Amino acid sequence: MTPRKLKRVRAGLEALYAQTDFEQRRAQDPVGAVHRYSDPLDQELAGFIAASFAYGRVVSFQPVIDRVLEFLNECGGPRAGIEDLDLGAAQDSLGDLVYRFNRGQDVLLMLLALQGVLREHGSLEAAATGESAHQVMGNLVQALVHHALTQGGKVGVQASTPKELPRGYRYWMTHPGSGSACKRLTMYLRWMIRPATEGLDLGIWKQLEPAQLLIPVDTHVLRTANFLGLSKAKTGSWRVAEEITGWLRKMDPVDPVRFDFALAHLGISGACKGKRDPVACPACPLDKVCGAR
Numbered sequence: 001m002t003p004r005k006l007k008r009v010r011a012g013l014e015a016l017y018a019q020t021d022f023e024q025r026r027a028q029d030p031v032g033a034v035h036r037y038s039d040p041l042d043q044e045l046a047g048f049i050a051a052s053f054a055y056g057r058v059v060s061f062q063p064v065i066d067r068v069l070e071f072l073n074e075c076g077g078p079r080a081g082i083e084d085l086d087l088g089a090a091q092d093s094l095g096d097l098v099y100r101f102n103r104g105q106d107v108l109l110m111l112l113a114l115q116g117v118l119r120e121h122g123s124l125e126a127a128a129t130g131e132s133a134h135q136v137m138g139n140l141v142q143a144l145v146h147h148a149l150t151q152g153g154k155v156g157v158q159a160s161t162p163k164e165l166p167r168g169y170r171y172w173m174t175h176p177g178s179g180s181a182c183k184r185l186t187m188y189l190r191w192m193i194r195p196a197t198e199g200l201d202l203g204i205w206k207q208l209e210p211a212q213l214l215i216p217v218d219t220h221v222l223r224t225a226n227f228l229g230l231s232k233a234k235t236g237s238w239r240v241a242e243e244i245t246g247w248l249r250k251m252d253p254v255d256p257v258r259f260d261f262a263l264a265h266l267g268i269s270g271a272c273k274g275k276r277d278p279v280a281c282p283a284c285p286l287d288k289v290c291g292a293r
């Protein structure tokens, strides 16, 4: 991308950012669930649960997040409910849960694994050590896989290797070393690390700077990144997340993923139709730099 094009794309993204109604859009985003809590330990646990289910349509996964959090709220909140997990009550409340790749057993396994991490490290942040997003996510996944393997027998999971864990649980525990974009984990990390500038993210984890974050690449972000010339890739991967973030870092070296929420919600809200549209495009701040047809 030429310096001139970069400057124009940045101007478009700044305009999109300025135009985004963060408060209104937060209600349509899984991060909204995290803001129901004020204790950082409750927030990091609620956030992990919310981010894990954040695939598919918001209207489909939001009731699932609510159902898991409501169970934990009845037990005193995410931290208390997980620390003193009543497995029988969890089985009664969540055992029949089904959401796309995930089943109730996956949720019970997650709650047990989260409990194991809390008992060993005191918090998810303490388990998620590292000096890069790759390391932090990798160590968190490793800890949650380890505790799922040791605790799985309590919910009928007989697994001695990660590959033997239930498919739905493995879907949640995608390691960045696999080359995946790890969209849900990069989003979770954004929530935990970025400051609360727009009333979205929390800034409660301190092991990384916002400059070290990677953009969560979902279908909406990837499509618009294609339109803007930030990547030619048609499917997301870790390499593509690095590529897009690399361009964003040239626009904002301190806080490159600042544009993520606005980009994602341009698609989630339906404002962008995914192709040139005679009504939507003239009103879009990216119109002058968008290569969509």
Ligand code: SF4
Residues within 6 Å of the ligand: 224, 227, 271, 272, 273, 274, 275, 276, 277, 280, 281, 282, 284, 285, 286, 287, 288, 290, 291, 292
């Ligand atoms: S296709 Fe239209 S609405 Fe979508 S990003 Fe491009 S200009 Fe904006």
